[in-house]
Amino acid sequence: MLYRAFFYVCVILCVGYLTLLPVAAWAVDDNAQKAMPSSQPVSEFKVGVLANHGVQKGIVRWKSMMDYLTAAVPGTHFEVVPLDFNEMSRQLLSHEIQFIVTNPGQYLNLSSNFPLSWLATMKSHQHGGATFAIGSTIIVRADSDIYTLKDLEGKHLVASDPQALGGYQAAIGLLHKMGYNPENYFGSLRFLGFPLEPIVYQVRDGTVDAAITPFCTLEEMIEDGLVRKADFRVIHPTMPMGYDCLVSTQLYPNWSFAAAETVPPAITQKITQALYALPADHPAAIQAKTLGWTAPISQLKVIKLFKELQLKAPQPPLHQTVLKWIERNKEWGLALMLLFLVSTVYHLWLEYKFREKSEFLVDTERQLKDKALQLERMQSATILGEIGSGLAHELNQPIAAITQYSEGGMMQLNHRGETDPELYELLAKINAQSVRAGAVVHRIRSLLKRRKGSYEQVNLDEVINNTLVLFRREFSRNDISLSHQLGGEPYPIMADEVGLSQVLANLLKNSLDALAESNAVTEKRIMVTIDYTPQGVCIKVIDNGPGLQRKAQELMASFCSTKDDGLGLGLAICRDVIGQHDGSFGIENCSDQLNAPWSKGCMVTINIPNVRD
Numbered sequence: 001m002l003y004r005a006f007f008y009v010c011v012i013l014c015v016g017y018l019t020l021l022p023v024a025a026w027a028v029d030d031n032a033q034k035a036m037p038s039s040q041p042v043s044e045f046k047v048g049v050l051a052n053h054g055v056q057k058g059i060v061r062w063k064s065m066m067d068y069l070t071a072a073v074p075g076t077h078f079e080v081v082p083l084d085f086n087e088m089s090r091q092l093l094s095h096e097i098q099f100i101v102t103n104p105g106q107y108l109n110l111s112s113n114f115p116l117s118w119l120a121t122m123k124s125h126q127h128g129g130a131t132f133a134i135g136s137t138i139i140v141r142a143d144s145d146i147y148t149l150k151d152l153e154g155k156h157l158v159a160s161d162p163q164a165l166g167g168y169q170a171a172i173g174l175l176h177k178m179g180y181n182p183e184n185y186f187g188s189l190r191f192l193g194f195p196l197e198p199i200v201y202q203v204r205d206g207t208v209d210a211a212i213t214p215f216c217t218l219e220e221m222i223e224d225g226l227v228r229k230a231d232f233r234v235i236h237p238t239m240p241m242g243y244d245c246l247v248s249t250q251l252y253p254n255w256s257f258a259a260a261e262t263v264p265p266a267i268t269q270k271i272t273q274a275l276y277a278l279p280a281d282h283p284a285a286i287q288a289k290t291l292g293w294t295a296p297i298s299q300l301k302v303i304k305l306f307k308e309l310q311l312k313a314p315q316p317p318l319h320q321t322v323l324k325w326i327e328r329n330k331e332w333g334l335a336l337m338l339l340f341l342v343s344t345v346y347h348l349w350l351e352y353k354f355r356e357k358s359e360f361l362v363d364t365e366r367q368l369k370d371k372a373l374q375l376e377r378m379q380s381a382t383i384l385g386e387i388g389s390g391l392a393h394e395l396n397q398p399i400a401a402i403t404q405y406s407e408g409g410m411m412q413l414n415h416r417g418e419t420d421p422e423l424y425e426l427l428a429k430i431n432a433q434s435v436r437a438g439a440v441v442h443r444i445r446s447l448l449k450r451r452k453g454s455y456e457q458v459n460l461d462e463v464i465n466n467t468l469v470l471f472r473r474e475f476s477r478n479d480i481s482l483s484h485q486l487g488g489e490p491y492p493i494m495a496d497e498v499g500l501s502q503v504l505a506n507l508l509k510n511s512l513d514a515l516a517e518s519n520a521v522t523e524k525r526i527m528v529t530i531d532y533t534p535q536g537v538c539i540k541v542i543d544n545g546p547g548l549q550r551k552a553q554e555l556m557a558s559f560c561s562t563k564d565d566g567l568g569l570g571l572a573i574c575r576d577v578i579g580q581h582d583g584s585f586g587i588e589n590c591s592d593q594l595n596a597p598w599s600k601g602c603m604v605t606i607n608i609p610n611v612r613d
Contacts, residue, residue: 043076043267048097050106050255051082052160052167052214054195058082061288062101068284072274073267084194085163089113094323098260099271103134104302105165107256115261117268120275120293122255126216127243129280129291132251135215136171138235139203146210149178149236154187155209158202161191165302166214170249173305174236197226204231216245252305253297399438406431439498458495460530460537461486467504468528471512478516480524488532494611499577506574507541507604514545514602527597536583536609544601547589555587583608
């Protein structure tokens with residue numbers, strides 16, 4: 001009996017030992033695992049969220065949700081990245097983000113270009129956790145004269161973004177359904193992007209007539225004390241049963257949580273489970289303004305809206321397509337980029353050298369033409385100088401003889417005591433004109449030799465009258481009407497009398513020739529005006545002939561003439577003489593001057609400054 005009892009006790013002890021040994025080993029192993037640091041790598045994931053209220057507010061709203069997912073999915077770490085529509089597309093293409101939280105319209109646009117897995121739909125923190133919580137609210141000032149959608153025609157509006165379902169697309173769908181053409185319905189439509197608050201402020205401040213805002217944006221700003229309810233009014237307002245905000249359009253599914261194709265399926269499964277398991281009273285849900293997540297809601301209403309508006313998913317920009325191709329074909333991409341850069345640089349270098357050579361050749365050709373023209377003018381001037389000097393020398397002798405004979409005739413009449421006033425006056429006129437001819441020849445010779453004329457006190461009225469007397473017979477023979485006008489208080493000026501006489505004679509002769517050759521002028525007229533001012537004297541010689549046949553600069557160049565028997569020196573000499581008086585010489589058509597006495601003809605203007613010695 002004693003041995004049997006001892007045997008049973010030993011068996012019981014052995015069984016208990018064997019039973020407790022694995023439990024103790026498991027406890028020791030568990031403690032050891034807790035004591036040892038984990039060597040399993042942590043997977044980093046970035047979640048792009050639509051920052052409709054700005055980057056900072058987006059981080060504050062979604063940070064707790066990221067911490068919740070990090071704790072719910074071991075070996076992972078989630079980071080929130082607030083983005084706008086365009087930046088979300090870019091970062092998905094470059095694999096900078098792995099998850100997105102956005103509206104279903106943006107989701108549909110992205111899913112047509114990027115492989116996305118639709119995980120969950122957010123339940124709104126308002127309206128009893130409704131999953132249909134996206135729509136457009138069209139707001140105006142309370143004192144606005146806009147009451148219906150029809151009144152929006154031709155008005156100035158603002159919205160958030162063309163890709164915003166609640167901030168733009170739903171309102172455009174409403175207008176389309178009401179029979180309006182949204183493309184040219186508004187006077188102007190500007191997109192301000194995110195955050196949404198400035199859109200409401202634009203209406204409050206009267207900068208725009210109306211604004212398209214997402215559902216409940218106005219109520220949230222009123223609740224936060226940013227604006228006053230009494231300052232605004234909603235156009236086409238409705239409040240669906242069970243909802244707390246006014247909306248102008250129908251409602252669409254709430255925001256979606258989606259994953260890119262690069263995320264392992266095991267991770268997406270755990271995240272989906274964690275989202276469905278999130279309780280409404282969890283700090284992450286409260287901070288994210290949601291009552292949790294549910295299974296993805298059908299996007300049929302959004303798809304119908306897109307079909308009605310023919311809103312196609314925008315093609316990714318060309319540079320993004322090129323970058324994606326280069327990423328998949330790095331070697332060929334780099335080779336093509338290098339070839340493109342080298343070809344571009346070589347093309348630019350060739351174009352630069354070609355332009356440089358072309359400019360050099362054009363400049364050289366221009367210089368050669370200028371040199372040839374200068375050489376031709378110098379040769380002509382040399383020949384003219386020789387001819388002029390010879391003519392002046394030869395003409396001086398007969399002119400001097402005429403002067404001496406006329407003076408001798410007058411002396412003989414005085415010596416004999418014969419009183420024949422007509423003969424004496426005739427000899428006096430011959431003497432005066434011979435002296436004048438001598439002065440003109442001397443003047444031409446001085447011009448050819450570039451000598452400065454002699455300046456003295458000159459009465460311009462007398463110079464003009466003496467010059468007009470020379471052409472009196474020509475005026476009468478060609479039936480030309482001459483008028484002479486005087487303005488201002490006359491005063492003498494320091495000038496070269498012979499030079500001014502020569503200029504006036506040249507101009508009058510040109511007018512006479514122009515009128516004589518013109519048969520279209522019924523009444524031929526020449527007007528000479530002289531206007532005295534304290535600053536100087538302005539002389540104008542105006543005719544109603546055919547006007548200038550060439551540009552003024554060409555006509556005033558040496559050896560340029562429109563006459564068959566002309567030398568082309570008249571206007572050049574006139575300009576030279578006036579230039580020696582520090583004056584200005586201009587010639588133009590009467591049609592180019594508002595104050596011309598007639599619409600057709602030529603006007604020569606001479607300005608001589610009042611320089612008193």
